[in-house]
Amino acid sequence: MTTPSFIDVRNLSIGYTSRAGETVKVLRDVSLTINRGESVGLVGESGSGKSTLALAALGYFKRGLRVLDGQIHFDGIDMLDLGRDDIQKIRGGRLALIPQNSGQSLTPTLRIGQQVAEALRLHSELEADEFDHRVVELLTQVRLPDPAALISRYPHELSGGQQQRVAIAMALAGQPDALLLDEPTTGLDVTTQAHILELLRDLASDRNMAMLYVSHDLGAIARVCDRVVVMYAGEIVLQGSARQVLKSPRHPYAHGLLASIPRLSQQSLPVALDGRPPMPGEMINGCAFADRCGIADSTCTASPPPLVPIDTGEHVRCFHPGKISQLPRASKTAARKKPSASGKPDAALVMDDLSITYAKPDFLASLLTSRKDPPATVEGINITIVKGETLGLVGESGSGKSTILKSIAGLISPKTGSIALEGQSPLTAKVEDRPAVNLRQIQLIFQNPDDSLNPRHTVAQILAQPLRLYFRLSGDDLRQRSIELLEKVRLGSHYLERLPSQLSGGEKQRIAVARAFAAEPEIVLCDEVTSALDVSVQAAVLNLLNELKTQQQTTYIFVSHDLAVVKAISDRIAVLYQGRLCEIGPVDAVYKPPFHPYTDVLLGAVLEPDPEKAPKLSADDVVELSPPAQGCPFQRRCPKKIGTICETDTPPAQQMGGGHVINCHIPADDL
Amino acid sequence: MLMMLIRRIMLGIVTVSLVSLIIFAGVEILPGDACTQYLGEYQADDELLAQCRKDLDLNRPALERFQEWAGGAVTGDLGTAVDGKTKISTIVGDRLKNSLLLAFCAMIVGVPLALLLGVITGLWRDRKPDLIASTLAIFAMTIPEFVSATLLILIFSIWLGWLPGIVLTSASAPASEFFPEILLPVIVLSLVMCAHIMRMVRSSVIEVMESDYVQMATLKGVPYWRMVFSHALPNALLPAINVVALTIAWLLGGVVVIEVVFNYPGLGRLMIDSISDRDLPVVQSIALIVASIYVCVNLAADLLTMLANPKLRTIYTRK
């Protein structure tokens, strides 16, 4: 046996015993090596075993999981053969983990300072009286604002990005030689994510650390990794240099994954990767990817392909890496059909000076204190949506995107202003008071299908709800129509009797889409409908929505925090910050200069799955909890702020032509 | 923080006022009044009835009497028993003291034991210590108190003769004289409450031990026991505060059966006796006292939770 690499996982299989008593494999014969100073990205769909592998490198297995076979070495130490005390000395010291969700990974009852100091106590030579000083140093190093004040805070008092930085500081406290990162930026805003990745890059090169970066986000991987490992169904299917894998992937799965990512540089919809990965424990005879692979043939289902090196240097688990070029490439998809801009556009929906607030007058508080009402969550929204168009609504978390949609649907009453359907009188604020036609015309699709489908209803019952309510269908008609709807979202009639728990994430979201379209709506409100999904599934849902739109001339309001997704599907884009409109206009205009300063910041932070593109970071990633009382909403973070006028006066709406409006004090020519 | 405090205390006061209203209204709505109930078969005698009503002041409008009763209760004056002479505060005073003594002893034994067992069973989940303790807990929780009391008396008092099976000390005796008679009731009570608290602590410990932050602490290199004590337990024991409070409230008001079985002169037996004697004024007073204790203990638990839980604390102290 050769001497092990720095991090060396060999022929590792991990599994658990199911309730039926069978051994189910979660990882199958996985080998992975990482050298000092090298950073390796680990990608794959949810459930492919990425986290399991990363935790295994620490000699840690979630409850129920156990090693079936294989070895794990770290710097020559056998991690599976260490006593409890010895392994704890390595964990968090020379080998540190940065977890997926730092908000939940920091102990809620301990102060930030205590938690970082604990790592120092365990893994450094420092004396107790030096801890405070070093903690502040570490917090400064991860670029946290006001570290001295932060040490006495509790985790819940920090924003998601700050929590993530604390987790990084904690890992750095042990002077690690290697970092394991499990989706460290998932769930964070684009700007925050870009900042954290830059920080990690800098740290890795300063300290010459080995890094294993787990993510389903190829954009993030492209930014920080030298080498990429792609996993599918608990196996490694491709590994090679980041450049090779991301530029010309030599495995059909990796190819599909990359093609399904929407890109800023592209005006077309991404290519969907249909189907779903096999469940752990499912019987697989040949290649695990065969039923989703566009170039599969009979050899593929006959026996499992081995992981073999190919001429370009990668290792590929595929019989036909040479045939990849036959697969559809992103650029070959037909561009979306758009409603013709010619002719007089009919307004589908008009929002007139819409303001919404969540603040409720508190009787006791108003008696005892003299605090004024906080500024409204959403304010002064004037948008007219044209029939048949898709309006994209973008902004960071907390920018009031969902609030606006809920208000249109009648679930939240606006404070002031009105919402009106095509040429009609304004809609009543409350959904209970709206006439049935209006209810049918507007349908809402939610972010998380797990939450938006009643877990106790079968698909048939779910679809029956709008059909009964709006069209009084029953019996055979109802069933017939339900099957039609299922076909529309490309699911078979055998799905009718399933419960949501028996569907995959993508299938659930399709059912949610089918339910919305059952109403034959004129306007469909999509609230982050793809953010809970894997990229490959996201592409499928985007394609589906686009297809339905071309068939039915539906109008969409499409909310997302992902600028590339919005760009792929929208005709017009509205950029929101803190519930106020920054910029609105046709896609081409918004994504091209001149930019609103906030749009500029957002676009700069987008990560593309291309190792050559670096993000441009111009504004800090501070999280603001409430909008400023007056002036420009972006005043506190704006890198181009021109003076006190931004703090006192509402920025003017500058017409840039073609319906493109920028709200900023900077004259249009200087933007 | 201050505001929260005020709010919570106000809610407590509202609840107690509602209780007093319910008690008073309840007695009013029931057929007959304190005197017809008290005199029972003698109520045919109009003169007796009239005298009794006069003694108890029952002829005035209900609202007025409620005001007076509630007003008196606030100042500690609970009025007189149905015989019109005995001060309720004297009757209740000794009993309350005895109940407090019993509750206190049961708590000292039961709460620490419950917490310890809860933590042990939680940490060793599904292993031997857990299986044994959890099974025993199911028995302790489900077997009626009078059954376990009866069995314990049978074993320790009758067969083994180690402990007295029944309390003979008079209600007004000082606390020290209740030993060792109080031991068996304390054992039975601690068994029951211990089981309840233990089960709750166990599930809380299990939940916390599976949390991301405990996993993170382990992966950060924190040694097991240190992780348990500084990361897991402070979080796992937070919800226990409320359960302990509920148990204490129950100890102070609901242990009628135990008191009857062991002939212990506490509030519970006074309650039963007064109900049997149809002494409604005393019943009302006991109800009010027990309810107030319940509200106070819960209020204290809420405040304690608020102090111990940084999430709740910081909402009110930082802006």
Place this chain on the structure above:
Amino acid sequence: MAATTATSMVSGNRVVTVLKDLASRPSGAIGLTLVIFHVALALVSPYIVPFDYKLQNSSLMLTGPDAVHWLGADHLGRDVFSRTLMGGREALLVTGVATPLAVIWGGFIGILFGLVGGRLDEVLMRVVDAFLSLPWILKMLVLIVTFGTGVEVLIPTLAFFYGIPVIRIARAATHDVIARDFVWAAKARGHSRISIIWRELLPNVLDTLMVEGAMRWSWMLLAFSSLSFLGFGVSPPTPDWGLMISDARGFMSFAPWGVIGPVIALSSLIIGINLTADALAKALGIDRAQKAPM
């Protein structure tokens, strides 16, 4: 696990699946057996008892177990075995009717106010708090002493007081469910309130209520037998475990068989219900401690 349960759940409906899951757990199997045994016994015991439960035989007074009188005789010379077999009938009848009633009315009010919310809900919660702060036995005894101890008093009294804590549970469960998107979706579609309660809310709250009901049942049995024990329940000579234990306690030092029969009977029933409730919670997946990945 998803793969195996997914296939097993496609066939057969939910009730069957849950029952199967219940029976496959040791606690569920034992609990269910005990409960079914007791219910069956309550139904057939009048026809199978060896002796008349109220037949007094002074020559047998407090005699020990023998081949004829398996559990001996009580202080009135009645056959303890026969009385034990029949001693759960009244308790099962009263609690068996009162438990569903309590869950239904408490659940209804809880869901309703949980849904309506606002001031009204706040007021109701204070009233619930106020009721909960009074010791259960006091509330019950006052009513029982006034109205008597018949079944027609015990059932509504137990149902009323045991429904009050259910209000809280149902309200909390309602709050959990109505915050979820599928309820928002139904509201946005414009379904009526009744339809939302019936279609969206109830199916999801029902699980919680069922487990709650099972737990309440065992507590109600505890309460019922405590009342009997204190002499406020079933009136003699009807056999009842609580009453039998209370009667036999005085002779415990020389005739312990009087208590042992009813003690075992009563305890096994309550433990059976509890085990079933525990297993039910796990089978329905609403046991917090059970939320492991598998």
